[in-house]
Amino acid sequence: MPMPIPIRGIVTPLLTPLRPSGAPDEEALERLINHVIRGGVSGIFLLGTTGEGPALSTRVQQDVIRLAAKHTEGRVPLLAGIADTSFDEAVALARFAAAAGLDAVVTTGPLYFAVSPADLADYVAKLARESPIPVFLYNIPGCSHVRFPVDVVARCAEMANVLGFKDSSGEIHYLHKVRTALAGRPDFSLLIGPEELMGEAVLFGAHGGVNGGSNLFPELYVAMYEAAVRADTVEMGRLQSKILALSEAVYEPTYLPGIKCAAAALGLCDEVFAAPYTPVGEPRRRAIAGFLESCTI
Numbered sequence: 694m695p696m697p698i699p700i701r702g703i704v705t706p707l708l709t710p711l712r713p714s715g716a717p718d719e720e721a722l723e724r725l726i727n728h729v730i731r732g733g734v735s736g737i738f739l740l741g742t743t744g745e746g747p748a749l750s751t752r753v754q755q756d757v758i759r760l761a762a763k764h765t766e767g768r769v770p771l772l773a774g775i776a777d778t779s780f781d782e783a784v785a786l787a788r789f790a791a792a793a794g795l796d797a798v799v800t801t802g803p804l805y806f807a808v809s810p811a812d813l814a815d816y817v818a819k820l821a822r823e824s825p826i827p828v829f830l831y832n833i834p835g836c837s838h839v840r841f842p843v844d845v846v847a848r849c850a851e852m853a854n855v856l857g858f859k860d861s862s863g864e865i866h867y868l869h870k871v872r873t874a875l876a877g878r879p880d881f882s883l884l885i886g887p888e889e890l891m892g893e894a895v896l897f898g899a900h901g902g903v904n905g906g907s908n909l910f911p912e913l914y915v916a917m918y919e920a921a922v923r924a925d926t927v928e929m930g931r932l933q934s935k936i937l938a939l940s941e942a943v944y945e946p947t948y949l950p951g952i953k954c955a956a957a958a959l960g961l962c963d964e965v966f967a968a969p970y971t972p973v974g975e976p977r978r979r980a981i982a983g984f985l986e987s988c989t990i
Contacts, residue, residue: 696770696796696827698856699882701900702735703914704772705907706743706886708953709757710962717756721962723764725908728961730768732911735901737765738799740774742836742861743905743949747776747804748967755789762793770796772829776837778804780816784823791825797856799829801837810845817845821854828854829882833861843867847874850881857882859903865890872898888914888936892929895921905948906939909955910990913939935990942984947973951981958982 707729710721729737739761740746740754749757758773765771773790775798777783787798800820802813821828830849834840840862841849849855858881860868868885875881884903885894891902895918907914913935920928943951950966950973957964958981964972973981 694767694769696736698880699900700736700770700857700884703733703901703907703911703918704736704738704770704884704903705729705734705911706738706741706903706905707761708908708956708962709740709744709746709749709967711965711967712963713965715750715753715967717753717760718962718965719760719764722757722760725956725961726761726764729907729911730765732907733915734769734907734911736770736772736796737761738772738774738903739795741799741831741903742833743908743952744774745949745967745970746774747836748969751782751786753967754786758786758790758793758795762795767794772797772799774799774801774831776801776804776831778806780820783820787820787824787826787828795826797827797829798824799831799859801831801833802839802841804837804839808839810842813839813841814845814848817849817855818852821849821852824854827856829857829859830855831859831861833886835862843870843874846871850875850878856880857884859884859886861886861903863887863890865893868894868899869897889933889940891936892917892921892933896924896926896929905952906936906943908952908961909943909959910939913990935988938984938988939990942988943981951977954978954981955985958985
């Protein structure tokens with residue numbers, strides 16, 4: 694399926710099912726892809742934070758891209774994170790993703806090094822020229838330690854081959870400033886990461902969410918997106934209570950171990966991680982399983 698411009702709806706930041714050897718679990722990856730597509734999502738984002746992308750070797754990243762393209766079969770657009778400390782490695786992964794048939798790549802900017810706004814914009818411009826497929830920006834300063842200033846986002850939006858922006862800062866006022874700066878670019882995708890804020894963001898003009906919980910219950914997040922598009926605030930309130938309950942029960946105190954534990958309890962994949970993460974302890978595993986058994990999502 695060609696990627697719509699802008700992309701709207703829920704894009705699942707896919708978990709990366711792994712085997713104890715560290716290789717991708719192809720059977721679980723296929724099961725997870727089918728699960729979220731059946732749930733109505735509009736796209737899949739590989740190798741992001743939820744997908745443990747920066748923790749995986751280049752070989753495993755390439756295998757995930759290749760296998761996901763194989764099992765998605767063009768049913769929804771596929772995007773892949775290319776975060777790396779090396780610009781050349783990021784470009785190489787972008788080229789691999791293009792050759793595998795992916796629709797776009799996603800950059801956090803340069804990892805590790807502090808960069809000025811001018812250097813960040815220049816990095817994006819250079820990457821956009823080198824990438825054979827479109828580039829999305831990914832603002833997640835809590836992990837990347839790189840923040841996209843509003844004026845840099847607006848500048849990048851004017852660059853050829855840069856088609857969208859995902860904000861995972863958790864700062865709704867910052868997202869509103871970005872939305873205002875992009876008011877003349879309705880074709881430029883504006884997406885939000887934190888699912889607790891997704892309904893509000895869409896209600897005020899964002900195009901959708903890249904929400905980790907859609908690995909577990911894609912229908913819930915699709916329903917929230919659709920309610921926000923309709924401006925059905927009563928339904929939004931009902932769904933928000935479910936999203937907040939899931940967030941509290943599964944993601945706290947640490948998001949990734951919790952969501953992969955929940956995915957394992959639902960039979961979607963095993964609870965295997967790339968370093969530095971490890972499985973949750975037994976008390977938390979029982980608590981998550983109990984929530985999943987009792988919830989009405």
